[in-house]
Amino acid sequence: MRLPTWLAHHLAALRALLVxxxxxxxxxxxxxxxxxxxxxxxxxxxxxxxxxxxxxxxSALIGQSFTDADGRAVPRYFQSxxxxxxxxxxPTSTGATNLGPEDVVDVIATDPDESRQSxxxxxxxxSRAVGELDRVxxxxxxxxxxxxxxxxxxxxxxxxxxxxxxxxxxxxxxxxTPFLTGYAGVPVELxxxxxxxRAAGATIVPVRGDAPAVPAxxxxxxxxxxxxxxxxxxxxxxxxxxPRVARERGVDPAAVERLVDEHTTGRTLGFMGxxxxxxxxxNLALDETFPPx
Amino acid sequence: xxxxxxxxxxxxxxxxxxxxGDYLYRVVCAERHSRVERGIxxxxxxxxxAEQSWGVYARAVLAFSAVSVLFLYAFLRLQNHLWLSLxxxxxxxxxxxxxxxxxxxxxxWQWYSGESTLGHLVQMAGLAVQNFVSAAVGIAVxxxxxxxxxxxxAGAVGNFWVDLTRITVRxxxxxxxxxxxxxxxxxxxxxxxxxxxxxxxxxxDQSITGGPVASQEAIKNLGTNGxxxxxxxxxxxxxxxxAWTNWWEIFxxxxxxxxxxxxxxxxxxxxxxxxxxxAVMATLALASVALTTAFEVSGHGTVPQAVGAAxxxxxxxxxxxNSATFAAATTLTSTGSVNSFHDSYTALGGGVLLVNMMLxxxxxxxxxxxxxxxxxxxxxxxFVAGLMVGRTPEYVGKKIGSREIKLASLYxxxxxxxxxxxxxxxxxxxxxxxxxxxxxxGLSEVLYAFTSASNNNGSAFAxxxxxxxxxxxxLGLCMLVGRFAPIILVxxxxxxxxxxxxxxxxxxxxxxHRPLFVGMVVGVTVVxxxxxxxxxxxxxxxxxxx
Numbered sequence: 001m002r003l004p005t006w007l008a009h010h011l012a013a014l015r016a017l018l019v020x021x022x023x024x025x026x027x028x029x030x031x032x033x034x035x036x037x038x039x040x041x042x043x044x045x046x047x048x049x050x051x052x053x054x055x056x057x058x059s060a061l062i063g064q065s066f067t068d069a070d071g072r073a074v075p076r077y078f079q080s081x082x083x084x085x086x087x088x089x090x091p092t093s094t095g096a097t098n099l100g101p102e103d104v105v106d107v108i109a110t111d112p113d114e115s116r117q118s119x120x121x122x123x124x125x126x127s128r129a130v131g132e133l134d135r136v137x138x139x140x141x142x143x144x145x146x147x148x149x150x151x152x153x154x155x156x157x158x159x160x161x162x163x164x165x166x167x168x169x170x171x172x173x174x175x176x177t178p179f180l181t182g183y184a185g186v187p188v189e190l191x192x193x194x195x196x197x198r199a200a201g202a203t204i205v206p207v208r209g210d211a212p213a214v215p216a217x218x219x220x221x222x223x224x225x226x227x228x229x230x231x232x233x234x235x236x237x238x239x240x241x242x243p244r245v246a247r248e249r250g251v252d253p254a255a256v257e258r259l260v261d262e263h264t265t266g267r268t269l270g271f272m273g274x275x276x277x278x279x280x281x282x283n284l285a286l287d288e289t290f291p292p293x
Numbered sequence: 294x295x296x297x298x299x300x301x302x303x304x305x306x307x308x309x310x311x312x313x314g315d316y317l318y319r320v321v322c323a324e325r326h327s328r329v330e331r332g333i334x335x336x337x338x339x340x341x342x343a344e345q346s347w348g349v350y351a352r353a354v355l356a357f358s359a360v361s362v363l364f365l366y367a368f369l370r371l372q373n374h375l376w377l378s379l380x381x382x383x384x385x386x387x388x389x390x391x392x393x394x395x396x397x398x399x400x401x402w403q404w405y406s407g408e409s410t411l412g413h414l415v416q417m418a419g420l421a422v423q424n425f426v427s428a429a430v431g432i433a434v435x436x437x438x439x440x441x442x443x444x445x446x447a448g449a450v451g452n453f454w455v456d457l458t459r460i461t462v463r464x465x466x467x468x469x470x471x472x473x474x475x476x477x478x479x480x481x482x483x484x485x486x487x488x489x490x491x492x493x494x495x496x497x498d499q500s501i502t503g504g505p506v507a508s509q510e511a512i513k514n515l516g517t518n519g520x521x522x523x524x525x526x527x528x529x530x531x532x533x534x535x536a537w538t539n540w541w542e543i544f545x546x547x548x549x550x551x552x553x554x555x556x557x558x559x560x561x562x563x564x565x566x567x568x569x570x571x572a573v574m575a576t577l578a579l580a581s582v583a584l585t586t587a588f589e590v591s592g593h594g595t596v597p598q599a600v601g602a603a604x605x606x607x608x609x610x611x612x613x614x615n616s617a618t619f620a621a622a623t624t625l626t627s628t629g630s631v632n633s634f635h636d637s638y639t640a641l642g643g644g645v646l647l648v649n650m651m652l653x654x655x656x657x658x659x660x661x662x663x664x665x666x667x668x669x670x671x672x673x674x675x676f677v678a679g680l681m682v683g684r685t686p687e688y689v690g691k692k693i694g695s696r697e698i699k700l701a702s703l704y705x706x707x708x709x710x711x712x713x714x715x716x717x718x719x720x721x722x723x724x725x726x727x728x729x730x731x732x733x734x735g736l737s738e739v740l741y742a743f744t745s746a747s748n749n750n751g752s753a754f755a756x757x758x759x760x761x762x763x764x765x766x767x768l769g770l771c772m773l774v775g776r777f778a779p780i781i782l783v784x785x786x787x788x789x790x791x792x793x794x795x796x797x798x799x800x801x802x803x804x805x806h807r808p809l810f811v812g813m814v815v816g817v818t819v820v821x822x823x824x825x826x827x828x829x830x831x832x833x834x835x836x837x838x839x
Contacts, residue, residue, distance in 0.1 A: 009356035016337045016454065017360055017426070020461060024425040025418035028466060029483075029508035032473050036483040036507075045483045047501050047531065049491070056491040059501050061480055061530035064493045074495050081609070085525075091502045092408055092488075094525040096606040096634035098756035100643075100734040101594030102837055119596050119605065119637075142599040149599075198731075206595045219602040220609050226528030226616075226633045232609035271297040273536020274612035283494055 063231040076248035085228025106171045110194045120149030126222040139211040144179035150207040153197035232276030295614040314555020344449035347788025353453035365393035368419040378412035391765035396423035398776035401520030401751035404759045428516030429460040431661030441787030443560045450787045472511035480534035483507040514545035517659040519629030519751045527632040546628045550657035553664040565806040572811045577656035582621040588642035589617040606634030624649035627659030629751030636756040644834030672701045674817045690795040700786040709825045711747035727758035737833035747775040
């Protein structure tokens with residue numbers, strides 16, 4: 001009996017798919033799983049797990065939050081980058097913020113659950129927090145002293161071109177003090193919850209301010225990574241944290257500095273990637289060398 | 294450093310494209326079938342000696358893909374009954390449809406998070422299988438088109454089952470094993486574990502995920518698929534642990550697309566024609582990598598200025614510049630894997646990524662799809678050039694008549710039509726409101742989603758909630774039409790070309806291996822894309838960045 005051509009095609013297709021499923025979907029990955037059992041490769045195939053006293057304490061490739069149960073930084077540890085993976089460094093919920101470069105206006109709703117911080121305010125708030133924790137200048141361009149985005153909504157008479165008639169600092173609400181007293185001769189107001197000034201016709205103007213061009217708090221300390229699991233911080237951010245960690249552990253900062261240097265990896269082959277410090281490995285070494293008092 | 298990184302990739306690709314291209318040529322033109330292959334043909338029940346006309350070839354491609362979509366859909370819907378499901382629920386209907394289409398069309402758009410949605414079995418025996426065969430389908434269709442140029446007075450363009458089998462067994466599987474082993478040495482995980490629970494230094498809990506990642510990572514890049522095992526794709530330290538695995542992954546996703554023009558040159562008997570095609574791809578690719586890197590490193594925009602670098606959504610180990618190179622490479626090929634989050638790129642850097650896909654994925658494009666896309670553009674170019682100087686349009690010895698140019702023009706029009714109609718539909722129906730950002734950036738997010746789906750890229754600007762019935766259905770339709778309508782047109786063109794008798798080159802023939810022609814193809818590509826998309830780009834990335 002001859003099958004109709006269309007049916008013959010689909011039967012051949014189904015048989016082909018089953019053959020390739022067996023080959024590429026079962027045999028291929030399982031062979032590699034078996035290869036991954038070989039000594040020397042097994043640790044890596046299993047996730048580069050680090051054991052301390054026979055207990056799994058982390059993966060050398062996956063970052064961790066060094067915070068307490070309330071999310072506050074534990075000062076005796078070097079701090080990781082901000083993370084958008086779940087509540088921070090959650091491998092079952094990896095992710096980035098996906099906020100754009102001009103995300104500068106906070107959504108301040110009357111219901112706090114519907115409010116959302118803009119990326120700029122997140123950056124400013126982190127910079128201020130790191131500045132306080134590590135006792136350095138936390139100011140950044142386009143940030144207010146109270147750690148939100150320095151952004152104005154400017155209303156002009158007749159839309160875009162006329163004289164300025166009203167100015168609102170969109171990310172600051174009572175009881176804050178506006179970061180500028182006046183703009184183009186008009187006093188700056190605080191934002192009211194539930195208002196969308198952009199929709200009301202205002203132009204959004206970020207204000208650079210007088211913060212140093214190169215802030216004391218490094219870039220990686222104020223940005224979330226792509227994975228939310230970034231195990232590294234920059235060498236600059238690690239050095240910034242040395243005095244605090246040394247103080248908390250009551251040891252010589254120079255000794256902590258040496259430990260940081262030992263855990264700083266350069267560029268691969270001199271030109272790939274960027275230098276970084278693996279925070280999990282550094283903190284483990286820290287606990288081992290200078291046990292907390 | 295940045296320049297050295299890019300130059301090292303160029304050197305590696307220049308060194309490898311020739312031997313790999315020659316090998317691919319021998320694979321698709323070989324007379325003999327290996328014993329393994331003969332066994333596979335018996336299991337499939339096909340006669341490897343029977344050549345197919347373009348219509349039969351196309352029906353075989355469509356039958357195979359239709360069966361694949363149904364199989365994968367069932368797999369996703371029933372995953373909770375299967376081994377290694379890790380206790381996850383069945384995938385919702387609209388999501389399963391979207392993912393099945395996504396992986397069969399080589400798009401690998403992902404609305405879900407791998408680590409919280411899919412078990413290991415469906416990842417390796419469902420998704421990764423399509424990573425292999427959808428890549429093989431792309432190469433097979435490209436080879437069929439090249440046969441159309443190479444053959445004369447022929448009714449047949451090859452045998453789909455033979456092409457599919459050979460490309461999978463002789464090319465993709467062995468190269469993936471090699472690629473996966475290198476990745477495993479770098480630290481990419483490969484196990485069947487459900488995860489390791491650990492207690493962090495400060496006493497918190499962390500669940501270290503497991504999975505057969507290296508095997509999937511290898512073919513994900515090699516086959517220009519792009520679907521990550523985990524939500525964050527190649528940004529995840531378990532998919533891409535080091536700076537050098539990052540280099541290796543960029544190399545993998547570029548290597549086959551850049552080797553295929555060599556196959557074209559060898560098959561039409563004029564290697565220099567292949568060189569011209571590579572030159573077009575390389576010109577567009579280098580310009581785009583340079584632009585993306587320049588925009589990202591300069592860090593224009595309010596937030597990058599406040600931060601001091603465009604580091605949001607990027608990993609320390611890759612830095613800004615190596616992230617930008619990956620992003621350009623993944624959008625220039627139709628891969629769509631990401632090692633950093635495009636939504637947080639500077640407005641103009643993100644805009645270049647969008648344009649990369651709008652080029653129609655030809656520089657160098659997806660495996661196979663890039664070659665056939667660029668050959669279509671070459672056909673359009675000889676036609677345009679013929680109109681300008683009054684020469685008969687011919688390309689590698691074939692006349693470009695009205696049937697040929699109609700097929701080529703239709704091919705070019707399909708993806709832009711899908712992108713622009715889709716974007717307009719999202720706004721008209723209010724579905725654009727799921728975008729995270731407002732204003733021009735919100736438009737970019739919607740436009741990026743439709744561009745990525747219709748051109749079978751699969752990368753995401755993210756920042757857009759696409760797990761809704763409307764989005765999953767609409768993007769699924771774009772992926773399906775954006776993949777298979779062009780494939781049917783390409784195969785029809787192959788059939789039309791194969792039937793022709795060769796036209797010997799005359800003094801009136803435009804030479805198609807000279808720099809002049811390379812420049813013209815680049816020009817035609819850029820002009821066509823600019824004419825089609827400039828209004829949309831002006832409302833999105835240009836409005837935001839200027």
